[in-house]
Amino acid sequence: MDNQNKLLNEVTERDYRFGFVTDIETDIIPVGLSEEVVRIISAKKEEPDFMLEFRLKAYRKWLTMKMPDWAQLKIPEIDYQAISYYAAPRNQPKYESLDEVDPELLSTFAKLGIPLEEQKMLAGVAVDAVMDSVSVKTTFKENLAELGIIFCSFSEAVKHHPDLVQKYLGMVVPPNDNFFAALNCAVFSDGSFVYIPKGVRCPMELSTYFRINARNTGQFERTLIIADNDSYVSYLEGCTAPMRDENQLHAAVVEIVALDRAEVKYSTVQNWYPGNKEGVGGIYNFVTKRGLCKGESSKIYWNQVETGSAITWKYPSCILMGDNSVAEFNSVALTNNYQQADTGTKMIHLGKNTKSTIVSKGISAGHSSNSYRGLVRVAAKAENSRNYSQCDSLLLGENCGAHTFPYLEVGNQNSVVEHEATTSKIGEDQIFYCNQRGISTQDAIGMIVNGYAREVINKLPMEFAVEAQKLLQISLEGSVG
Amino acid sequence: MLIIKDLHASVEGKEILRGINLTIHAGEVHAIMGPNGSGKSTLANVLAGNTSFEVTKGEVTFNGKDLLAMSADVRAKEGLFLSFQYPVEIPGVSMINFLKTAVNESRKYHQLKELSAGDFLKVMREKKEMVQIDSQLTNRSVNEGFSGGEKKKNEIFQMAMLEPKLAILDETDSGLDIDALRIVANGVNLLKKPENATIVVTHYQRLLDYIVPDFVHVLYKGQIVKSAGKELVLELEEKGYDWIKKELGE
Ligand SMILES: Nc1ncnc2c1ncn2[C@@H]1O[C@H](COP(=O)(O)OP(=O)(O)OP(=O)(O)O)[C@@H](O)[C@H]1O
Ligand SMILES: [Mg+2]
Numbered sequence: 001m002d003n004q005n006k007l008l009n010e011v012t013e014r015d016y017r018f019g020f021v022t023d024i025e026t027d028i029i030p031v032g033l034s035e036e037v038v039r040i041i042s043a044k045k046e047e048p049d050f051m052l053e054f055r056l057k058a059y060r061k062w063l064t065m066k067m068p069d070w071a072q073l074k075i076p077e078i079d080y081q082a083i084s085y086y087a088a089p090r091n092q093p094k095y096e097s098l099d100e101v102d103p104e105l106l107s108t109f110a111k112l113g114i115p116l117e118e119q120k121m122l123a124g125v126a127v128d129a130v131m132d133s134v135s136v137k138t139t140f141k142e143n144l145a146e147l148g149i150i151f152c153s154f155s156e157a158v159k160h161h162p163d164l165v166q167k168y169l170g171m172v173v174p175p176n177d178n179f180f181a182a183l184n185c186a187v188f189s190d191g192s193f194v195y196i197p198k199g200v201r202c203p204m205e206l207s208t209y210f211r212i213n214a215r216n217t218g219q220f221e222r223t224l225i226i227a228d229n230d231s232y233v234s235y236l237e238g239c240t241a242p243m244r245d246e247n248q249l250h251a252a253v254v255e256i257v258a259l260d261r262a263e264v265k266y267s268t269v270q271n272w273y274p275g276n277k278e279g280v281g282g283i284y285n286f287v288t289k290r291g292l293c294k295g296e297s298s299k300i301y302w303n304q305v306e307t308g309s310a311i312t313w314k315y316p317s318c319i320l321m322g323d324n325s326v327a328e329f330n331s332v333a334l335t336n337n338y339q340q341a342d343t344g345t346k347m348i349h350l351g352k353n354t355k356s357t358i359v360s361k362g363i364s365a366g367h368s369s370n371s372y373r374g375l376v377r378v379a380a381k382a383e384n385s386r387n388y389s390q391c392d393s394l395l396l397g398e399n400c401g402a403h404t405f406p407y408l409e410v411g412n413q414n415s416v417v418e419h420e421a422t423t424s425k426i427g428e429d430q431i432f433y434c435n436q437r438g439i440s441t442q443d444a445i446g447m448i449v450n451g452y453a454r455e456v457i458n459k460l461p462m463e464f465a466v467e468a469q470k471l472l473q474i475s476l477e478g479s480v481g
Numbered sequence: 482m483l484i485i486k487d488l489h490a491s492v493e494g495k496e497i498l499r500g501i502n503l504t505i506h507a508g509e510v511h512a513i514m515g516p517n518g519s520g521k522s523t524l525a526n527v528l529a530g531n532t533s534f535e536v537t538k539g540e541v542t543f544n545g546k547d548l549l550a551m552s553a554d555v556r557a558k559e560g561l562f563l564s565f566q567y568p569v570e571i572p573g574v575s576m577i578n579f580l581k582t583a584v585n586e587s588r589k590y591h592q593l594k595e596l597s598a599g600d601f602l603k604v605m606r607e608k609k610e611m612v613q614i615d616s617q618l619t620n621r622s623v624n625e626g627f628s629g630g631e632k633k634k635n636e637i638f639q640m641a642m643l644e645p646k647l648a649i650l651d652e653t654d655s656g657l658d659i660d661a662l663r664i665v666a667n668g669v670n671l672l673k674k675p676e677n678a679t680i681v682v683t684h685y686q687r688l689l690d691y692i693v694p695d696f697v698h699v700l701y702k703g704q705i706v707k708s709a710g711k712e713l714v715l716e717l718e719e720k721g722y723d724w725i726k727k728e729l730g731e
Binding site (some may be wrong): 009178428429430432433434435436437438439440443446447448450451452453454 | 484490530531532533552553554557558562563565568569572573574578579580582583586590622623639643683709
């Protein structure tokens, strides 16, 4: 019996062994993953056939795949049969008032300057029926609709725009891409969908704040952004507030397609719960994000600030397929305590005269481990292409680690690939200099780290940048004494 | 204002300050001179609370409070300012942001309202004029890429912004051109008030022509071996340190 069948059998047998029965009417299905579970998910979401097929194909592929082990990460064994893969969105608030919420979480909210109503939403407290944001949301949606922009949950997109979904889903991240992407393709619950029509400049930052299902998309999130010819969009995802979730494993997929001369800016701040100071708990975040510069002269920018999660495995990448296309990756990844991050990017140059830039700023504190992994590949036919990579690591203290793994493959003579890397320690003399001016050590570190990361933070949209600065500062609290 | 009693300090197990005694009253200017490596910068750093140096013995009282018990940032907020011999670069941190934080931290400490951005910029304009520092410098990152003289000027600019009670100027004159020296000294004099005091560490008479000291001390091998009035400066300028070493029987 070949390997695939063996695995298949094992899994299906296990289901039987545990007396797997599913009532299609209930809102949560029992733990475990099987073909039947995939079918149930699709059925519950009333999906068209192409979606079910997409999921099943992915699931079958996933069965043959192994969890990647090449990253500089120590990943505890994950029991994929112990996870429930579908829970209907719960809109029930967890708490009646903010008094019931963990005070530590509230103090972080306060430090970040998050408005009270939003704090409630984030912590899962019941919010007043009449909220300002509701009317804001409505006008916002009307404005977008007038321009022909589609911005909705993934489920809605499947219902109302199946042609677009069918055409682009999996174009950038196919189900067989990697273990976590395959898993996501098979079981993803919901996410966001964006379509910008030809020639339209989206007049506002599209932010997940306005998304309908923003808070309950669950652990397998799916985002698809399509920018048609000559369009522009800036998309913000994530949130500086610490996000807790009882699901430890997160495996999201984000796909971006930029057509001729389209420009997409994707900014994200990730602050999933990193576990406590001893490294217990915390989210495992295995994300596949990729953009396809499909059209000529198209542009994709990834800007990210990563401070959360116990384990982060994330490489927002770009395929520069169209001639003259441009891609940028700007990243700050901060790890503290026992956090582990293996992040970076891939820039695949296929078109002529393509240009990519990578700026990666790693900050490690405590006992954390922070790795940058970057691949720059210039195909033979991608003549006159350029890449510039700069990756810097900043170490705070003696017990943390920073690693840099650059891979460069250049397939022709007239392309130029440059890579620069630095590692520095935060200077005692810098801290003392700040102290001498009346700035506490904690504030001094925040300031020095923000200075170090400024190049990247400046690329973020204004309101995000301000929050991101505060976030870097509080993420390092207590890291140097 | 400042009373130093039998202060000993060492770095990496090596004793550098070996029993310093010094009393400074409000309104006074003290000059500290002495050969290279005698411990002048070490004294300045120990007073400012640099933890790379270990105080092994002694007491320091600053305005009636135990200075050695305070962390470096608290000492600064209590009004102690050090103009560094070698100012530090902090890439990516703008001068404006840096100083605004510094000024407002002090104000918070003294239970004063923080300055608004507008008020802060106004104060900054005034002080910039006082030390005639270029706006291009204050728009850059802290000391990053500044020339030696520009860094020193920037120290005095910060001093003007923070209005300390006790300013320790560690070789602020080195690296300054003739005009800059006059401007900086003039700035220091403008900031002088009867309730403040200044310690000037220098090798040369030049600066002391502008900032006239009430007392001059010679530091040698971690001890103050001679104290006198401003006439001592001329004597040192003329004869160097050898005669003092002789006096000490070396
Ligand atoms: N961090 C350190 N590690 C080792 N030795 C040090 C350190 N800092 C100072 N020293 C030593 O302490 C002694 C006094 O140094 P200090 O900088 O206080 O001298 P100074 O009087 O300011 O000299 P200068 O006139 O050259 O500025 C010197 O011998 C110096 O080498
Ligand atoms: Mg010195």
